[in-house]
Amino acid sequence: PDQLPEKLRDALETAMEQGRGASVLTRGKEPVALFTFIHDDVRPGVGKLIDDLFNSQVSIEVISGDHQRSVETFSQSLGLDKRSVHGDMKPEDKVKWVMGRSKTHITMMVGDGFNDAAAMAAADVGVAVGSGESTNLDAADILITGENPSVLSDLVKLSRRTRFVLFQNLAFSVLVTAVLVWSVLSGFNDNIVIGVLVHELSVIVVIFNGARLAGDLGLWNLLTGLFKNLYVDTIASFKQLFQNLFLTKESSTP
Template sequence: KTGTLTTGHPRFGKLTVGKNQRKDTVLKLAAGLEESSNHPYAKLIIENCQSASLKPIKVTNLTDGEDGVYGTYKGEEVSMKKAISNELPKKLQDALQTAMDQGHGASVLTKGKEPVALFTFIHDDVRPGAGKLIEDLFDSQVSIEVISGDHQSSVETFSQSLGLDKRSVHGDMKPEDKVKWVMGRSKTHITMMVGDGFNDAAAMAAADVGVAVGSGESTNLDAADILITGENPSVLSDLVKLSRKTRFVLLQNLAFSVLVTAVLVWSVLSGFNDNIVIGVLVHELSVIVVIFNGARLAGDLGLWNLLTELFKNLYADTIASFKQLFQNLFLAKESSTP
């Protein structure tokens, strides 16, 4: 989703108020609604309210919905949610269209179900390395599609800046729409869903591989198969490459083990070799080869560390064996002395 390609730090764009509305009142009400939210948009609204030396209005009965946050103020329902063009008056419609054409995000503040203001947000916070991630995944023959709850035109503008075709971009998707889309793709493809918010958990669980990026939320940790805690998105392409290399090494080790076992069995049945010592030695050497081959996945340093630990353990075990041997010989000698 788009949140995995951005830093999660958009900028506040513009506040457009409806007829007979005051900007300071609208901003205070919006800040009161978003006071307990951890969404990037919420943080920007609260920061703007504080910078204007305004105090958020107290809003009660705060609840999170599929498309925003809801509450009660003076007996009326108030909400801050995704803006839908055909539900807005002309002035706010024009502001929304301008924002979407520029690839900006937008939320509408409603009071008594009547839209009273439109907030826009500038998404120029692309994660460093996101462009390279897209290139690397394409080079690895991985198809990329973006699914987002943001407006279709905004998501298209953002995604095209990263080199993605607009046909692979799907906006205006609710959490359940994401789940249906992932399940549909999983019927014909191996899917990896990468998300960063609690509303991505169901889609991650529906995918063949779920990846949570930069999130410590328990819902995501339960749904995801992999957690990437860093800020570098290129880890995803490294993940794909490593998984493919791991599969290749696994097949190598299986083929080698079967081959060695088959040769040993043939050598015994054909009478070529009936020395059990040689059979055991060859088998154990094949095990060491398999271990070293697997260690290559950790790179040169991983292989070196494995060799170092191996010889350390061999040395320690050899010393311990000789000590035990001499101790047993000494005890045997003492017991045989009259």
């Protein structure tokens, strides 16, 4: 700003105070015009996304390369506190910020541009939104190609449900194993057939419990696929059994 003519510098300061973006047109190295614009490129549904994340106890921070005052004004229009807004950040600054936050928090970096790629790679979870750039694809763990931002809150909810189901399955598996070991050591049950049957049934319970994460359709697909495979394997086993019996009879015929 100090290199701009006084008239353009005053216009730039006014634009920044109003939270507007600004671009300088130069001829060679000489600034000749200043263009200001309003940050109004908010994706539909962002307000609901922010509410959902807050309700899920997720802290939201904005890191941007735009001017601090512009980013503050834009973020406050979305209901974000200016203390959670960080402007004037270069790509390397974003990386340092994410790495510092990752020391004490689980971080998810969401970006839609080339300048966000390094920060996405540094975060615990990197999410690229609406971009098929190879750099973003390499840096991100997840790619959201649609225009619906609520996918992010669904992603957070699914990850928490997955963790809960994982703990359920681990606890159930350990409990079943402990009961089986106790039953053998105490002499309550030493029948290996019953032990194997209980163990296999517990595995099926774990599989079905995990399939709930895919919804009713996922559970239905699992059941139909399971019974289909059982049917195919059973038919194949009986065919092999009959073939072996037939060959045995032929070989024993004088």
